[in-house]
Structure formats: structure tokens, C-alpha cells
Amino acid sequence: MIRSPAILVDTTRCTGCEECVDACKQVNDLGADRLRPGQEGVDGLSSTRFTTILRRPGDHFVKQQCRHCLEPTCVSVCLVGAMQKTPEGPVIYDSDLCIGCRYCLTACPYGIPRYEWDESVPYVRKCTLCYPRLKEGKRPACVDACPHEALLFGTRDEMLREAHRRLKANPERYLPHVFGEKEVGGTSVLYLADISLGFLGWGGHLGDEPMPPLSWASLKKVPPVIVGMSTLMGGIYWVIRRRMQLAAKAAEGEIAAMEAGGAEGAGGPDEDTPAPDPVTSRPEGSDHE
Amino acid sequence: MSDRLTNLKTILWTLVGVLAAVSVVRFTRGLGSVTNLSDAAPWGLWIGFDVMSGVALAAGGFVLAATVHIFGLKRYHGFLRPAILTAWLGYAAVAVGLLYDLGLPWRIWHPILHWQHRSVLFEVALCVMLYLSVLTLEFAPAILEHPLLDKRFLRGILRILKKATIPLVIAGIVLSTLHQSSLGSLFLITPYRLHPLWYSHIIYVLFFVSAVALGLMMVVLESLLSAYFFRHEVHTRELAGLGLAASVVLWIYVALRLGDLALRGVLGMAVDGSWHGALFVAELGLSAVIPATLMLSRRVRESRAGMAVAAAFTVSGMVLYRLDVSIFAFLRPPGFGYHPSWEELAVSVGIVSAFALLFIFFVERLKVYEDVSRRPRSEDEPKPSYDPSTVRRLQPRTLAAPGRFTGAALAGAAVALLFLPVRGSERTPSPVVAARSVEGESLDRGPARTHALVFAALDSAEAVTRARTTALPGMTGRSTGAFPGSRAPLEKTTLLLLVDGNQDGYAVLFDHEAHKERLGGDTSCVMCHHLNLPPEANTPCASCHRDMYDSTQVFDHAQHIAALDGNEGCVQCHAQGVKVKSYATSTACSKCHVEPVATDPVIPAAPDRWPKAEGYMEAMHGLCVTCHKREVQRHPDKYPADLAECGTCHDADRAAQLRELEPARDRAVLSRPPDGLPAAGRDARTEGAGPDSHGTPAASATGAFPGAGGRQTP
Known part of the structure; x- marks a missing residue:
């Protein structure tokens, strides 16, 4: 199969006929839509709808589906590696590994993965870019089904080239931006549009920075924390014990001196600790938290 | 027998009873049945409270262990065991809470085998598992000291554990530092979803510092509570020490939090009057500013009431911090709000109650509180039933208390059962979905759930007398009088259409054959099937009618291209010279599709253009x-x-009739077609009369679409 397959969605050609949705449902054997309470319409994706057409004011139709990011967030957050980036490019899901924590749903910047909330044995569901079909040398079902050539399929480089060619050839037809070329590190589903597609990402805008390094910023500190914290704690423990021993010895000496000389000299700093055991007596300077 | 403790236990047992009832539904019917979670709110109360807050609330274990063992502040030794016990049970409660929240809880051990070291959650999972083990070892001496376990072998283990105290404590501190902070790091990956007042690049530092303060104040709260319920003396001076330390840590936390906001330039959002701004101010005040200010005063620190108030503030405020990050400040698209269902609350409260009971169980039987001086008992107060030092009952065993607790639990469960959804989760009025005809493979899922439209076939004796048909229109010639894979020949069945656009089970029962007969037999198809495909092969209505209420575009461009010889055909609709080739600039459909087939169609003749369905x-x-x-x-x-009139078709009795059909439907002729094709739509396409041709009545009547099937099955 081809390396880094990609879909170019030319939203100006989409009429919203949803043949792609039908084809997707058939190929993935999804059956009828089943909605969660409170979820109005099938505007969004669901566990039985891996792709859908978002209807924007003014008869604009935008195909919604997994973007198969070049640096997928869902793959980076999955703690058991159930979400996987295949060497070819599509992001797929191994239901045998999944434990159902739903971190992928929480983390995806496009809000794509869906959960089977009404199953007692639920799984995450999302588009696989028809990975099985790609392996057979076929194209994704939605691309095959599109009657209006709104979907184009090829390698990501080809699609980018074609997108920029169209932008150049028809500058009045499109906004001058290939959505998905750079967003969150680049995606395998690219969009040309005559409306702003910011709404496809959470919060209305996505940066160009890939997401996984955000977690890595904290994760890479784990080894230093382990070494540093154990050394620090061990060190403090050793120092304080040493000081206590010295203090105890000094106290003993003092007591011995007192007993020998009978002179004054008691009344140390430990009035508040009634315990006679020298180890439990609190030396000065150990008040820090 | 109704002292404070017994009353408390009765309440806790009631809540555990509620938990038990909810658990049954949760684990048999799925997350959706009891939670308000959704794809827009994948994490709710169980993550926000049971896991994130639970771990933070159990921070007292490592903070106190560090105080006593590492910093050598031995005067706090009396607080250590209860703190370790609280932490141990707290983490166990987190694990139990996770079992409720995970979709596939029986795989909770997967992170041990399947490592994915780039996931923060993996680090949290591993640390929590390890720390739970460390806590078990840290608390084990208290159990092994029990006189019943005074065996030689166990004494050996006890000796080893006591020797290993310092390494265990250090391991505990390291693990806690890691995962207390990492619970915050979980949200580093959601910069677009977490409100800027909470999203921070140092969120893990904030989580760690706040956990330290919270740990200290939890120890305070826990010791005040146990002093109340077990009537212990309160160690006011030590509490004051903890309070002072907590105050310092809280001020550090406030400085970090506000400094971070100021550096990122979003401090103004806190006071812009928005809901999130108010929430932030309330949270920071409750969790840190108010208690930290209170505890600056020595009088507050040394008063029981003062410390109780400060502890309550910090604990509830820090829990709110976790809930804010995971729920309230987590942005969702409009219309997709989240609030926990009562079942979610019941599970959270129930788990806390169960572990509070375990806490009491251990306190009553083990030496958790060292050299506690009990306050003098009043005369009417019952004596404890159990002496931990001798493991002897002080009072004869009575059934009064256990009976009361059992009753409480059963009552709780019974009340909960009354309110639990035995129904499936409700469905909103939904769009029409791909209807399947007789060959539909998913018919066994039940008509109400998946089908707008199914054919039901009866083979009862009564139905046989009503049988009027031998085949469906369009089905003739396909097989010998029976559907593929059928057990009963069609002659013995009558076919009824269940029209259920709402998918709510209240279908309209439609006698297809009777209508067909009335309208003139085989030639009558076009009367109703308005876009009349000549062999009307049960085209699913939903192939055009996508939405209950919305109209849909039905024109099939590709089919026309194929029928009009590819690129050559463009100009037949898009006149030469028109640059923008769109629906609006094309010629009207009726230019080609001139003759409506039906002379007396139910649907009036099509206008110039076929607009949307x-x-x-x-x-x-x-x-x-x-x-x-x-x-x-x-x-x-x-x-x-x-x-x-409406009721004639939308008849409540019909719905009852429909339900009666269900067993018959299962017995009947519905099964997969032999070639394994899943749905009728596809079947129809391979026969050359796709549902797509809906938009092209006259042309399809002449069978002029060779490409219709080919495109679908290349």
C-alpha cells in the first residue's frame, strides 16, 4: 500500500449528499445511528458514524472524520498503546489492548474518537482511513463513494501539491489555506474551503505545534525527579539523623558533666518534647517542612 | 445503643447499600445507563473526584511519612499511622473508583504488561500501583502486630518491614511526587480544551504543591474527625504545627498560581466577571487564601474549631480545584454540558462510605492510634465492644448493631432501585437511519433500536389466513418464492411494514400488500414510490430521507456522469460557456425527465427542478x-x-400489535443474503437499480444507468 496516504477534501465541491457516510457505514458495518441522550441530530460523529457531513450556514458542507495526524495525540496519550500509528500512516485502534480510560477522547484536538456508551463491553470507535482496504490496494470507501469528486485520495505530498495547485489556479474560489497542512503538526486529511474551518478544532483555532511534546515536557523530568528526590530525601534523612546523634552525644556529655560537676547547664532547647529518649528529642533547625 | 459512631456507621452502610444497587446497573448495562458522560464529556465525576481528588486527599500519607521519618519530627509520630491508613484506603478507593469508570475494568492490569512510556496516564497508573504496594507494606506492621498474628514466621516479616521503613518511605515520597504532579500533567495535552485560568505549563508543580498542603490539612481533618467519633483527646499543639506548615505551603501555592497567570497574561480573566472567573476566585479563596490567612493566627491554629474550619476549606477547595480542571473548566461545545447524574454521585459517595467503614474497622481492631488518651467517658456512653490490645470482646456479642447495619444497607439499596433506570437510556427524536429491508442482517437487534423500517413476516396460523402475497415487488424472480435463507415459504406469510422513523418502538403498522392490491396490483408501485424505480427493490427510505425533519439533496451527480458518457456529457446539463458549474446554473431536471410515469400519483408532479427531498x-x-x-x-x-386522522395510523394498539410481532419476526424469514452482502441498499445497487437513482425517475424507468451498480462495486 502507499506510504502516508491522505485525503484531500475540497469542501467547495461537497453537496452534502452523505454518500460517503453511507459507504463508510457499509464498509465498517456500523448499522444504524444510535444517539446518546441530549445529542441532537447526527451532526457530529458517533460510535456508529465514523464520518459525517457538518452543515454550515450558507450551504457549506464539511466532511468530519479522523484526521490521522502525523503526530497523533491519541496515540501519545494511550497508556497501553491501543491507539497506534501504522508505519504507512493511518491511525488505528487495537480493541484487545484498550482498557477504556477514554484519555484519547479527552485529548484529541479535533474531538474525534467516540465511545460506545451504551454497551456493557464498550470500545473506542473512529475512522481507520479504511486501513484494511488500503492494504488490499483499494481506496478509502468514502473517497470511492463521493459522486462529486469532493474527495481526492493519494499520498500526502501529492495531495498537498494538488491543493496548492488548486489554490493557485482558482484563488477566488478558496480561502488561501490548506487546513491540515500544518495544524497540530500536520494531518493526513487536508481541506480546501471557502469558509474558515477553525470550528473543526477545539476552541476555534489550533496551533501548528504538535501535541505530544506537551506531555513529554513533564514526562522527561521523571528520571531526574526519581534520582533527585531519592538523593534529597536520603541526604536530609542522613544529615538530620547525624545531627540528632551528635546532639544526643552532647546531651549525654552534658549530663555526665552535670553529674560530675553538679553545676548548672541544663535547660536545652527541648522543653516541649517530654520524651526522655534522646533520639526523639527535636534538635534545632529541623523545623523546615 | 446509639452513640455517634453507631449512627455514623448506619449512615455509611445505607450509602453502601445504594452503591451496591447502582453497581448492578453500571456493570450490566454499561456506562451510558447510569452516567451523564458523553463523547463531549468523556471524563466526569468519577475521574474528577474518585481518582484525581482521591489521590490528592490521600497525600497525607507521604507528607507525614516525610515529616516523621525523614525530617525527624518525632512529635508527629502519633499522626503517622492514621495518615498511612487513610492513604492506603484512599488509594484502594481510587482503584475501586477506577473499576467503575474504566470501560473495560477487567483489563485494569494491562499497563503492567503493555508499556507506553509517552503517556502521562501510563506513568500515573504505574506509580499508583507501586505506591499502593508501598503503602500496603507501610501499613502491614500495624496488621502484623495484631496478637492473633503473633506467629514466628510473621514476626520475621514484621522485623524486615520495620528495618525497611526508611527505604519504603523514600520510595513512597518519590512515587507520590511523581504521580501527584502527573495527575496535573494529564491536562498538559489539552491546551485547547482547558480554560486558560487552569491550563498551565507548570500545572504539575501546582498539583504537587497543592497536594502537599492538602495532605497536611487532611491529616488535621482526619484527626479532628476521629477525635470526635472515637472520643480521643485532640493534640492541639501538633495540629497547630501542621497548620502552620500548611499555611506556608498554601501561600507558596497561591504565589505560584497567580504568578503563573500573571506571566501568561491571563490574570485579568479572573476578574472579568465571567462564570469561569468567578469559579476561579471562589476556588482559590476556598482552597488556599482563606485557610492560609486564618492559620496565620496562632489563636486559630490552636483552636479546634479554627483548625476544623481551615481544614474543611482547604479540603473542599482543593477537591474543587481537581473538579475544575477535569470538569468545570473543561470546555465543551455549546449544548454538550455535563453534570453528574445522581448515580455517579451515589457511586462516589458510596465508595467513600465503604472505605470509611473499613477505616473504622481497622481503628477498632488494630493499634492505629498510639497512646491516645481518651477523654473521660460519660456514664451513658456504651463501652467499646472490642479491646484491640487483647483482641477480646468486652461485651457479649449482640445482633443489634449488625442487624441495624444490614437493614440500613438493604433500605439504601431498595430506595436506590426505585430510582434506577431499568429502562435503556432514552433516545432523543432522531433522524431516520439507513432502513434495511428483509435481507437486513441486523434485524436481530430489534426494530425499535435500529430500524426505521423493517418487514415483519408472520407464520402463525392466523397470519396464514391473512396471507395475500407471494412476493414483494421487485423480489420476484430472485428466488423461488422464499427469501434467501428463509425457513418458511412466503405463501404462508403476510408482509407488514413497520414504519418507525422515531425509532421509539411506536411504529406505524403498514399493510403493504393491502395497499398494493387496492391501488391496482403490480402496476401500482409508482403511485407511492414517487421517484419510482421500476424494480422497486425495497430502496431504503433513508437513502434519501436522512433526517426526520430536514430536507436532503437527492441528486446523484456521479450517476449522471456515468449515464451521459463521462466528460462528454457535462454540457448536456451545464450549458457551454457557463463557467460556474453548479446546480443553480444547470438545466432543469425536467428537461430530460419529461414524463412522470404515474398518471395519478399520490405525490404531485415534480416541479421544474427537483429540489431537495x-x-x-x-x-x-x-x-x-x-x-x-x-x-x-x-x-x-x-x-x-x-x-x-392521526390516530388511525399512529395507533397505540398498533404498537401493542407490533410488540406481539417480535417473536414471529425472530422465527421468520429474515436472515443474511447468501452472498454475504450486508444491506439491502447494496443488494439493490448490484442489481443495477441503486437507491441513488431516486433522483432520476424517468431515466431509471428505461433502465438507462449502466454505471449505477458499477460505481459501487468496482
Whole structure:
């Protein structure tokens, strides 16, 4: 199969006929839509709808589906590696590994993965870019089904080239931006549009920075924390014990001196600790938290 | 026998009873049945409270262990065991809470085998597992000291554990540092979803510092509570020490939090009057500013009430911090709000109650509190039933208390059962979904759930007498009188259409054959099937009517291209010279599709252009009611006067009839077609009469679409 397959969605050609949705449902054997309470319409994706057409004011139709990011967030957050980036490019899901924590749903910047909330044995569901079909040398079902050539399929480089060619050839037809070329590190589903597609990402805008390094910023500190914290704690423990021993010895000496000389000299700093055991007596300077 | 402790236990047992009832539904019917979680709110109360807050609330264990063992502040030794016990049970409660929240809880061990070291959650999972083990070892001496376990072998283990105290404590501190902070790091990956007042690049530092303060104040709260319930003396001076330390840490936390906001330039959002701004101010005040200010005063620190108030503030405020990050400040699209269901609350509260009972169990039987001086007992107060030092009962065993607790738990469960959804989760009025015809493979899922439209076949004796048909239109010639894979020949069945656009089980029962006969037999298809495909092969209504209420584009461009010889054909619709090739600039459909086939169609003749198909409801009503009205006017003698009224078709009795059909449907002829094709739509396409051709009546009547099937099955 081809390396880094990609879909170019030319939203100006989409009429919203949803043949792609039908084809997707058939190929993935999804059956009828089943909605969660409170979820109005099938505007969004669901566990039985891996792709859908978002209807924007003014008869604009935008195909919604997994973007198969070049640096997928869902793959980076999955703690058991159930979400996987295949060497070819599509992001797929191994239901045998999944434990159902739903971190992928929480983390995806496009809000794509869906959960089977009404199953007692639920799984995450999302588009696989028809990975099985790609392996057979076929194209994704939605691309095959599109009657209006709104979907184009090829390698990501080809699609980018074609997108920029169209932008150049028809500058009045499109906004001058290939959505998905750079967003969150680049995606395998690219969009040309005559409306702003910011709404496809959470919060209305996505940066160009890939997401996984955000977690890595904290994760890479784990080894230093382990070494540093154990050394620090061990060190403090050793120092304080040493000081206590010295203090105890000094106290003993003092007591011995007192007993020998009978002179004054008691009344140390430990009035508040009634315990006679020298180890439990609190030396000065150990008040820090 | 009704002292404070017994009352408390009764309440806790009641809540555990509620938990038990909810658990049954949770684990048999799935997350959706009891939670308000959704794809827009994948994490809710169980993550926000049970896991994130639970771990933070159990921070007292490592903070106190560090205080006593590492910093050598031995005067706090009396707080250590209760703190370790709280932490141990707290983490166990987190694990139990996770079992409720995970979709596949029996795989909770997967992170041990399947490592994915780039996931923060993996680090949290591993640390929590390890720390739970460390805590078990840290608390084990308290159990092994029990006189019943005074065996030589166990004494050996006890000795080893006591020797290993310092390494265990250090391991605990390291693990806690890691995962207390990492619970915050979980949200580093959601910069677009977490409100800027909470999203921070140092969120893990904030989580760690706040956990330290919270740990200290939890120790305070826990010791005040146990002093109340177990009537212990309060160690006011030590509490004051903890309070002072907590105050310092809280001020550090406040400085970090505000400094971070200021550096990122979003401090203004806190006071812009928005809901999130108010929430932030309330949270920071409750969790840190107010208690930290209170505890600056020595009088507050040394008063029981003062420390109780400060502890309550910090604990609730820090829990709110976790809930904010995971729920309240987590942005969702409008219309997709989240609030926990009562079942979610019941599970959270129930788990806390169960572990509070375990806490009491251990306190009553083990030496958790060292050299506690009990306050003098009043005369009427019952003596404890159990002496931990001798493991002897001080009072004869009575059934009064256990009976009371059992009763409380059963009552709780019974009340909860009354309110639990035995129903499936409710469905909103939904769009029409791909209807399947007889071959539909998913018919066994039940008509109400998946089907707008199914054929039901009866093979009962009564139905046989009503049988009127040998085949469906379009099905003739496919097989020998029976559907593929059927057990009963069709002659013995009558076919009814269940029209259920709402998918709520209240279908309209439609006698297809009777209508067909009435309208003139095999030639009558076009009367209703308005875009009449000549072999009307059960085209699913939903292939055009996508939405209950919305109209849908039905024109199939590709089919036309194929039928009009590819690129050569463009100009037949898009006249030469028109640059923008769109629906608006093309010629009208009726230019080619001139002859409506039906002379007396139910649906009026198509206009110039075929606009969009009606919404499903409109289409159905338009189709049926028009004819009913007309017929009842033309033949008042033949039809009942209410033929065109709603209740005639939308009949509650019909729904009952429908339910009676279900067993028959299962027995009947419905099964996969032999070639394994899943749905009728596809079947129809391979025969060359795709549902796509809906938009092209006359042309399809002449069978002029060779490409229709080919495109679908390349």
C-alpha cells in the first residue's frame, strides 16, 4: 500500500449528499445511528458514524472524520498503546489492548474518537482511513463513494501539491489555506474551503505545534525527579539523623558533666518534647517542612 | 445503643447499600445507563473526584511519612499511622473508583504488561500501583502486630518491614511526587480544551504543591474527625504545627498560581466577571487564601474549631480545584454540558462510605492510634465492644448493631432501585437511519433500536389466513418464492411494514400488500414510490430521507456522469460557456425527465427542478395522508370517516400489535443474503437499480444507468 496516504477534501465541491457516510457505514458495518441522550441530530460523529457531513450556514458542507495526524495525540496519550500509528500512516485502534480510560477522547484536538456508551463491553470507535482496504490496494470507501469528486485520495505530498495547485489556479474560489497542512503538526486529511474551518478544532483555532511534546515536557523530568528526590530525601534523612546523634552525644556529655560537676547547664532547647529518649528529642533547625 | 459512631456507621452502610444497587446497573448495562458522560464529556465525576481528588486527599500519607521519618519530627509520630491508613484506603478507593469508570475494568492490569512510556496516564497508573504496594507494606506492621498474628514466621516479616521503613518511605515520597504532579500533567495535552485560568505549563508543580498542603490539612481533618467519633483527646499543639506548615505551603501555592497567570497574561480573566472567573476566585479563596490567612493566627491554629474550619476549606477547595480542571473548566461545545447524574454521585459517595467503614474497622481492631488518651467517658456512653490490645470482646456479642447495619444497607439499596433506570437510556427524536429491508442482517437487534423500517413476516396460523402475497415487488424472480435463507415459504406469510422513523418502538403498522392490491396490483408501485424505480427493490427510505425533519439533496451527480458518457456529457446539463458549474446554473431536471410515469400519483408532479427531498416525516405524511384524504372523500361508503386522522395510523394498539410481532419476526424469514452482502441498499445497487437513482425517475424507468451498480462495486 502507499506510504502516508491522505485525503484531500475540497469542501467547495461537497453537496452534502452523505454518500460517503453511507459507504463508510457499509464498509465498517456500523448499522444504524444510535444517539446518546441530549445529542441532537447526527451532526457530529458517533460510535456508529465514523464520518459525517457538518452543515454550515450558507450551504457549506464539511466532511468530519479522523484526521490521522502525523503526530497523533491519541496515540501519545494511550497508556497501553491501543491507539497506534501504522508505519504507512493511518491511525488505528487495537480493541484487545484498550482498557477504556477514554484519555484519547479527552485529548484529541479535533474531538474525534467516540465511545460506545451504551454497551456493557464498550470500545473506542473512529475512522481507520479504511486501513484494511488500503492494504488490499483499494481506496478509502468514502473517497470511492463521493459522486462529486469532493474527495481526492493519494499520498500526502501529492495531495498537498494538488491543493496548492488548486489554490493557485482558482484563488477566488478558496480561502488561501490548506487546513491540515500544518495544524497540530500536520494531518493526513487536508481541506480546501471557502469558509474558515477553525470550528473543526477545539476552541476555534489550533496551533501548528504538535501535541505530544506537551506531555513529554513533564514526562522527561521523571528520571531526574526519581534520582533527585531519592538523593534529597536520603541526604536530609542522613544529615538530620547525624545531627540528632551528635546532639544526643552532647546531651549525654552534658549530663555526665552535670553529674560530675553538679553545676548548672541544663535547660536545652527541648522543653516541649517530654520524651526522655534522646533520639526523639527535636534538635534545632529541623523545623523546615 | 446509639452513640455517634453507631449512627455514623448506619449512615455509611445505607450509602453502601445504594452503591451496591447502582453497581448492578453500571456493570450490566454499561456506562451510558447510569452516567451523564458523553463523547463531549468523556471524563466526569468519577475521574474528577474518585481518582484525581482521591489521590490528592490521600497525600497525607507521604507528607507525614516525610515529616516523621525523614525530617525527624518525632512529635508527629502519633499522626503517622492514621495518615498511612487513610492513604492506603484512599488509594484502594481510587482503584475501586477506577473499576467503575474504566470501560473495560477487567483489563485494569494491562499497563503492567503493555508499556507506553509517552503517556502521562501510563506513568500515573504505574506509580499508583507501586505506591499502593508501598503503602500496603507501610501499613502491614500495624496488621502484623495484631496478637492473633503473633506467629514466628510473621514476626520475621514484621522485623524486615520495620528495618525497611526508611527505604519504603523514600520510595513512597518519590512515587507520590511523581504521580501527584502527573495527575496535573494529564491536562498538559489539552491546551485547547482547558480554560486558560487552569491550563498551565507548570500545572504539575501546582498539583504537587497543592497536594502537599492538602495532605497536611487532611491529616488535621482526619484527626479532628476521629477525635470526635472515637472520643480521643485532640493534640492541639501538633495540629497547630501542621497548620502552620500548611499555611506556608498554601501561600507558596497561591504565589505560584497567580504568578503563573500573571506571566501568561491571563490574570485579568479572573476578574472579568465571567462564570469561569468567578469559579476561579471562589476556588482559590476556598482552597488556599482563606485557610492560609486564618492559620496565620496562632489563636486559630490552636483552636479546634479554627483548625476544623481551615481544614474543611482547604479540603473542599482543593477537591474543587481537581473538579475544575477535569470538569468545570473543561470546555465543551455549546449544548454538550455535563453534570453528574445522581448515580455517579451515589457511586462516589458510596465508595467513600465503604472505605470509611473499613477505616473504622481497622481503628477498632488494630493499634492505629498510639497512646491516645481518651477523654473521660460519660456514664451513658456504651463501652467499646472490642479491646484491640487483647483482641477480646468486652461485651457479649449482640445482633443489634449488625442487624441495624444490614437493614440500613438493604433500605439504601431498595430506595436506590426505585430510582434506577431499568429502562435503556432514552433516545432523543432522531433522524431516520439507513432502513434495511428483509435481507437486513441486523434485524436481530430489534426494530425499535435500529430500524426505521423493517418487514415483519408472520407464520402463525392466523397470519396464514391473512396471507395475500407471494412476493414483494421487485423480489420476484430472485428466488423461488422464499427469501434467501428463509425457513418458511412466503405463501404462508403476510408482509407488514413497520414504519418507525422515531425509532421509539411506536411504529406505524403498514399493510403493504393491502395497499398494493387496492391501488391496482403490480402496476401500482409508482403511485407511492414517487421517484419510482421500476424494480422497486425495497430502496431504503433513508437513502434519501436522512433526517426526520430536514430536507436532503437527492441528486446523484456521479450517476449522471456515468449515464451521459463521462466528460462528454457535462454540457448536456451545464450549458457551454457557463463557467460556474453548479446546480443553480444547470438545466432543469425536467428537461430530460419529461414524463412522470404515474398518471395519478399520490405525490404531485415534480416541479421544474427537483429540489431537495423532504424530511422523512413530511414525506411520510405527504405520502399517506394525501391519499387517505382523497380516498375518504371519493369513497365515503368504502372507508371509515376517520381514515385521514392521526390516530388511525399512529395507533397505540398498533404498537401493542407490533410488540406481539417480535417473536414471529425472530422465527421468520429474515436472515443474511447468501452472498454475504450486508444491506439491502447494496443488494439493490448490484442489481443495477441503486437507491441513488431516486433522483432520476424517468431515466431509471428505461433502465438507462449502466454505471449505477458499477460505481459501487468496482
